Amino acid sequence: MAKRVAIGQAGGPTAVINASLVGFVEALHQEAELFGVYNGYQGLFENDMEKLDSELLGWIKLHKLVNGACLGSGRYEFTKEKMQRSISHLKSRGIDTLVFIGGNGTMAALQKLSEEARQMKYDLQVIGIPKTVDNDLAETDHAPGFGSAARYIATSVRDISRDLCAMQNFEQVRILETMGRNTGWLAAASGLLKNGEKDGPHYIYVPERPINHALFIDHVHEAVRSYGYATVVVAEGCTINAYTDQVEKATVNGRAVLGGISKVLEDIVKTELGVMARAEILGMNQRSSSTTASTQDRIEAYEAGREAARLVCCDETERMVTIQRTTDLDYNFSMNSCPLHVVAQGGERFLPDAFIDDPEAFYNWLRPLAGKDLQPYPIVRKRRIRNEKHKHSSIPSS
Amino acid sequence: MAKRVAIGQAGGPTAVINASLVGFVEALHQEAELFGVYNGYQGLFENDMEKLDSELLGWIKLHKLVNGACLGSGRYEFTKEKMQRSISHLKSRGIDTLVFIGGNGTMAALQKLSEEARQMKYDLQVIGIPKTVDNDLAETDHAPGFGSAARYIATSVRDISRDLCAMQNFEQVRILETMGRNTGWLAAASGLLKNGEKDGPHYIYVPERPINHALFIDHVHEAVRSYGYATVVVAEGCTINAYTDQVEKATVNGRAVLGGISKVLEDIVKTELGVMARAEILGMNQRSSSTTASTQDRIEAYEAGREAARLVCCDETERMVTIQRTTDLDYNFSMNSCPLHVVAQGGERFLPDAFIDDPEAFYNWLRPLAGKDLQPYPIVRKRRIRNEKHKHSSIPSS
Numbered sequence: 042m043a044k045r046v047a048i049g050q051a052g053g054p055t056a057v058i059n060a061s062l063v064g065f066v067e068a069l070h071q072e073a074e075l076f077g078v079y080n081g082y083q084g085l086f087e088n089d090m091e092k093l094d095s096e097l098l099g100w101i102k103l104h105k106l107v108n109g110a111c112l113g114s115g116r117y118e119f120t121k122e123k124m125q126r127s128i129s130h131l132k133s134r135g136i137d138t139l140v141f142i143g144g145n146g147t148m149a150a151l152q153k154l155s156e157e158a159r160q161m162k163y164d165l166q167v168i169g170i171p172k173t174v175d176n177d178l179a180e181t182d183h184a185p186g187f188g189s190a191a192r193y194i195a196t197s198v199r200d201i202s203r204d205l206c207a208m209q210n211f212e213q214v215r216i217l218e219t220m221g222r223n224t225g226w227l228a229a230a231s232g233l234l235k236n237g238e239k240d241g242p243h244y245i246y247v248p249e250r251p252i253n254h255a256l257f258i259d260h261v262h263e264a265v266r267s268y269g270y271a272t273v274v275v276a277e278g279c280t281i282n283a284y285t286d287q288v289e290k291a292t293v294n295g296r297a298v299l300g301g302i303s304k305v306l307e308d309i310v311k312t313e314l315g316v317m318a319r320a321e322i323l324g325m326n327q328r329s330s331s332t333t334a335s336t337q338d339r340i341e342a343y344e345a346g347r348e349a350a351r352l353v354c355c356d357e358t359e360r361m362v363t364i365q366r367t368t369d370l371d372y373n374f375s376m377n378s379c380p381l382h383v384v385a386q387g388g389e390r391f392l393p394d395a396f397i398d399d400p401e402a403f404y405n406w407l408r409p410l411a412g413k414d415l416q417p418y419p420i421v422r423k424r425r426i427r428n429e430k431h432k433h434s435s436i437p438s439s
Numbered sequence: 440m441a442k443r444v445a446i447g448q449a450g451g452p453t454a455v456i457n458a459s460l461v462g463f464v465e466a467l468h469q470e471a472e473l474f475g476v477y478n479g480y481q482g483l484f485e486n487d488m489e490k491l492d493s494e495l496l497g498w499i500k501l502h503k504l505v506n507g508a509c510l511g512s513g514r515y516e517f518t519k520e521k522m523q524r525s526i527s528h529l530k531s532r533g534i535d536t537l538v539f540i541g542g543n544g545t546m547a548a549l550q551k552l553s554e555e556a557r558q559m560k561y562d563l564q565v566i567g568i569p570k571t572v573d574n575d576l577a578e579t580d581h582a583p584g585f586g587s588a589a590r591y592i593a594t595s596v597r598d599i600s601r602d603l604c605a606m607q608n609f610e611q612v613r614i615l616e617t618m619g620r621n622t623g624w625l626a627a628a629s630g631l632l633k634n635g636e637k638d639g640p641h642y643i644y645v646p647e648r649p650i651n652h653a654l655f656i657d658h659v660h661e662a663v664r665s666y667g668y669a670t671v672v673v674a675e676g677c678t679i680n681a682y683t684d685q686v687e688k689a690t691v692n693g694r695a696v697l698g699g700i701s702k703v704l705e706d707i708v709k710t711e712l713g714v715m716a717r718a719e720i721l722g723m724n725q726r727s728s729s730t731t732a733s734t735q736d737r738i739e740a741y742e743a744g745r746e747a748a749r750l751v752c753c754d755e756t757e758r759m760v761t762i763q764r765t766t767d768l769d770y771n772f773s774m775n776s777c778p779l780h781v782v783a784q785g786g787e788r789f790l791p792d793a794f795i796d797d798p799e800a801f802y803n804w805l806r807p808l809a810g811k812d813l814q815p816y817p818i819v820r821k822r823r824i825r826n827e828k829h830k831h832s833s834i835p836s837s
Contacts, residue, residue, distance in 0.1 A: 054605045056598075083608050103817040109601030111817075115608035200454075200727040203507030207452045210481050210513035211691055215723070293609055293715055317691055324719045325613070329598040332731050419501040419509075 045136045046353060047090060049078030050110035050172075051117070051143035051150075055186030056193075056334035057342035058172050059104035059111050061142050064346025065170065070098055072354060076136060077101070080113035081143075082150060086123045088130040105343070108331040116296055119150055124157045131165065138166040138353055142346075144173035144184070145389065148361055152381040155359050169361035169381055170349045172342075174328045176226040179387020180379040181363035185345050186328070188338030188410035191230035193330045194219055195411055197323060198231040199418060202241025202272040206421060209269040214261055214310050214318035217242070218303035220327050221276045223287075225249050225392040227327070228276035233404050236417035241272025248278035248287075249391050257281075257306065258313050265316060268421070275302050277322075335412045341374060348376035372409035443534045444751060445488060447476030448508035448570075449515070449541035449548075453584030454591075454732035455740035456570050457502035457509050459540050462744025463568065468496055470752060474534060475499075478511035479541075480548060484521045486528040503741070506729040514694055517548055522555045529563065536564040536751055540744075542571035542582070543787065546759055550779040553757050567759035567779055568747045570740075572726045574624040577785020578777040579761035583743050584726070586736030586808035589628035591728045592617055593809055595721060596629040597816060600639025600670040604819060607667040612659055612708050612716035615640070616701035618725050619674045621685075623647050623790040625725070626674035631802050634815035639670025646676035646685075647789050655679075655704065656711050663714060666819070673700050675720075733810045739772060746774035770807035 048065055050058055066075055075093040078084045091097065104111045119127075131139060139154065141147050148169045158165035171178050174190035198217055205215050221227040225247025232242055243264040246252050252275075264271035277299040278287055290300035303320035310318040326333075341364055348362045360378040367373045396403035408415075446463055448456055464473055473491040476482045489495065502509040517525075529537060537552065539545050546567045556563035569576050572588035596615055603613045619625040623645025630640055641662040644650050650673070662669035675697040676685055688698035701718035708716040724731075739762055746760045758776040765771045794801035806813075 050605070054602050080608055100817060100820065107601065107816050108598050110605035112605075113607070114605045116606075117608065196730045197724050197728065200506050200729050201723045203505065204452050204723055204727040207448070207508035207510075207512045208514075209511070210478055210515065291715070317689070321720070321722045324722060325599045325602055326595055326724070329602040330595065331598050332594045418505050419498060422498065 044073040044138050044353065045076065045134065046073045046138040046140060047076040047078050047131065047136045048140045049081055049084065049142070050112050050114045051081035051141055051147040052114060052172065053174070053328055054108060054110040054114055055172055055174050055328050056108045056189035056331050057185050057339045058142055059107050059109065060339045060342040061170050061172065061185060061346035062112065063102055063105045064343035065140065065350050066093065066098060066101055068347040068350035069353060076134065077112045081115040082117040082119060082127070083115050084113065085127040085130065086117070090134065106331065106339070108329045108334070118295060119153070121157070124154055125161065128154065128158050128161055128163055128165065132163050137164060138168070140168045140170065140349055140353065142170040142172045144171070144175070145178060145384070148381050149385045152359060152385055166353065166356065166358040167381070168349050168352050168357065170345050171361055171363065174227065175221050175224055177222065177224045177389045178384065179390045180361070180384050182366040182374070183364060183410055185338060185342035187226065188335040189330070189333065190220065190227055190327050191233070191407060192335045192411040192415070193327050193333040194227055194231050194323060195233035195415065196333060198242050198272065198274055199234040201321070203418060205241070205270050205272055212317040212319055213265050213269070214271045214273065214316055216273045216275060216303040216306045216310070216318060216320045218300070218320065218322045219274060219276050220323070221248070221278055222299060223248050223278045223389055225276050225397070228274050229392055229396065229400070229403055230407055230411065231274040232400055233407055233411060234415060234417045237420050239268050239421040242274045243268070243271050244273050246273070246275045246279050247392055247397060248276050248280070249397060251283050252279055252281045254281055254309070258309065261310055262314055265314070273306065275306060277302060281305070335410065337410060337412060344376055348378070352378060442471040442536050442751065443474065443532065444471045444536040444538060445474040445476050445529065445534045446538045447479055447483065447540070448510050448512045449479035449539055449545040450512060450570065451572070451726055452506060452508040452512050453570055453572050453726050454506045454587040454729050455583050455737045456540055457505050457507065458737045458740040459568050459570065459583060459744035460510065461500055461503045462741035463538065463748050464491065464496055464499055466745040466748035467751060474532065475510050479513040480515040480517060480525070481513050482511065483525040483528065484515070488532065504729065504737070506727045506732070516693060517551070519555070522552055523559065526552065526556050526559055526561055526563065530561050535562060536566070538566045538568065538747055538751065540568040540570045542569070542573070543576060546779055547783045550757060550783055564751065564754065564756040565779070566747050566750050566755065568743050569759055569761065572625065573619050573622055575620065575622045575787045576782065577788045578759070578782050580764040580772070581762060581808055583736060583740035585624065586733040586739070587728070587731065588618065588625055588725050589631070589805060590733045590809040590813070591725050591731040592625055592629050592721060593631035593813065594731060596640050596670065596672055597632040599719070601816060603639070603668050603670055610715040610717055611663050611667070612669045612671065612714055614671045614673060614701040614704045614708070614716060614718045616673050616675055616698070616718065616720045618721070619646070619676060620697060621646050621676045621787055623674050623795070626672050627790055627794065627798070627801055628805055628809065629672040630798055631805055631809060632813060632815045635818050637666045637819040640672045641666070641669050642671050644671070644673045644677050645790055645795060646674050646678070647795060649681050650677055650679045652679055652707070656707065659708055660712055663712070671704065673704060675700060679703070733808065735808060735810060742774055746776070750776060
């Protein structure tokens with residue numbers, strides 16, 4: 042008898058999470074009876090699922106190049122009771138396999154659902170497909186979603202920095218805030234297309250190393266003095282010195298929405314250097330932009346979905362699909378998998394010191410994921426700068 | 440003897456302002472001695488110009504697809520004395536032609552420079568090349584820069600709305616703020632790719648019509664009730680009811696930097712509807728994004744530069760290049776020109792009532808400029824929404 046398999050999407054959408062869904066359903070729809078779970082784990086708890094008939098499958102397949110999560114996603118806090126009820130819903134529908142596309146929280150919940158089902162004596166197969174723009178999932182070389190977000194950030198920071206470079210008689214400093222939660226992968230990606238020291242971004246701050254207030258002011262002052270402008274990138278999870286907490290915009294369903302560190306830095310620059318500074322949060326396009334999505338990222342997201350289908354057919358369980366990097370002939374990748382509990386044990390994966398201390402090594406690692414087609418712009422020529430408005434109040438001018 | 444011609448760029452850069460510069464220098468460099476003016480009118484006043492030798496010309500030509508203003512741009516307030524000094528600089532260099540790429544302010548200044556030169560008995564030819572993302576220049580069907588910004592906004596709002604649609608158990612309302620200064624051209628462009636009533640943007644507010652506070656709340660409430668989420672677009676220049684001033688972020692060199700109306704609306708939604716709302720300013724990418732630039736816009740920007748070169752050779756003066764729309768065989772365009780003083784008299788061009796009242800007519804007008812390749816996404820399917828958190832404090836739920 043054909044397996045009955047439910048598939049859902051959870052957490053913040055990406056430019057390519059639907060590509061994973063399409064890869065999965067295209068590989069499996071002839072082998073199994075498929076069900077879509079709506080709005081992530083909330084739909085599982087609320088029994089909000091639907092059999093994927095040919096019309097629904099056709100509609101899903103239209104989303105291969107479409108950002109967002111077409112089944113609906115979301116953030117949801119499970120309790121033991123909610124898990125048990127979710128499993129009863131699966132049981133009553135005769136669904137014996139549950140596949141979710143998501144990040145750290147999604148994988149941890151999948152593992153717990155599996156354990157809960159075992160206690161309920163229900164034989165439930167669970168498989169996870171990785172997805173995160175933050176790239177903070179352990180055990181995989183990188184996660185689908187990251188390459189597209191990195192591409193958006195690298196091109197946006199390059200473009201916004203060129204715009205600032207041209208406007209230095211009007212404003213001198215832009216502080217661009219990236220996603221990434223507690224990790225610096227995305228912020229670091231902003232330097233990928235920098236072409237020479239006059240080009241931006243001039244400084245990048247990652248949460249792995251707290252910002253030193255005095256050094257930050259020195260950095261900005263030095264860039265404005267030398268190039269006439271300073272493009273600064275800061276990850277949303279950064280803290281200033283070792284004392285300050287992360288800056289939070291809101292708390293929703295118990296989850297902190299980070300955001301605002303760029304505005305804190307803008308105020309510091311305005312007050313202490315007396316130059317025009319503008320904070321900008323790069324916003325939802327980081328995870329949403331379909332026009333800037335990385336083709337390589339889309340291919341890998343699709344293949345991750347197909348690999349999950351293969352694992353379902355092979356009766357594997359409690360595993361997450363992983364991407365392995367192979368470099369025999371330039372960049373290439375292969376699909377693999379690892380136990381879900383190992384992903385959970387790994388916790389958040391941070392940007393390693395080796396990449397922070399050697400940005401070129403990081404860019405070489407990143408380039409195939411964000412797109413080898415990306416070219417840096419022509420060099421920035423030195424121009425005479427006449428800004429007499431800098432107060433340099435805290436820094437002796439040199 | 441060959442003419443000596445100075446070219447400069449002024450005002451906020453766009454994705455295609457360099458394409459106009461490249462078009463101009465490619466068409467004229469064999470006919471005339473060219474000089475680049477750095478950092479807009481400030482460079483003119485400070486005599487910060489350079490002869491474009493073959494090396495510099497080669498470097499400029501590398502910028503055909505590059506956003507920003509490679510000569511440097513900026514905002515600059517002229518006085519009569521500063522104009523006279525600027526003209527003396529041109530005179531001392533034997534420069535008899537001045538060409539600037541810019542918007543309303545730039546064109547008005549060009550006209551005044553010409554009048555000032557006449558009073559100084561200096562025979563100065565002046566030609567303007569239009570450039571504005573805001574599309575608020577009179578006498579031209581549209582201005583180079585607008586099509587690319589419109590494309591960025593249309594695709595971004597589509598993508599961010601799909602992201603929100605998937606996250607409606609976490610947040611229900613996004614208020615996206617566009618550029619446009621006092622006009623609604625860019626905000627209106629956000630609806631270009633909307634596919635059906637369930638798709639975003641659900642409401643668009645333009646400065647030409649003040650926002651009615653009570654109606655705004657009704658709109659958002661109705662969208663959240665019907666679709667589970669509301670994507671709202673608001674132009675930076677909008678006011679609420681007839682009483683409130685525009686929201687300003689800063690004043691720099693006497694010029695108001697608009698920004699923040701979306702945050703005002705976010706607070707209204709949170710307070711009066713009790714749902715999670717997030718304001719987002721679409722940011723500098725609106726005028727900067729080179730990855731989303733419209734090919735048609737680039738072509739027209741380049742051709743506008745070439746047309747200016749032709750006007751220079753024909754000894755025309757006090758004229759701005761204009762784009763004429765021809766629709767004999769689908770969309771096409773031809774280059775024309777008009778007197779600078781007529782542009783100045785025209786003032787800011789607002790979004791006409793005909794387009795506000797008939798969005799489809801506007802989208803048909805806009806589509807060839809933003810790119811006929813743009814396709815709407817698949818339709819949004821209706822999903823069961825269970826949000827019990829809406830307080831609907833001010834609105835009886837229906």
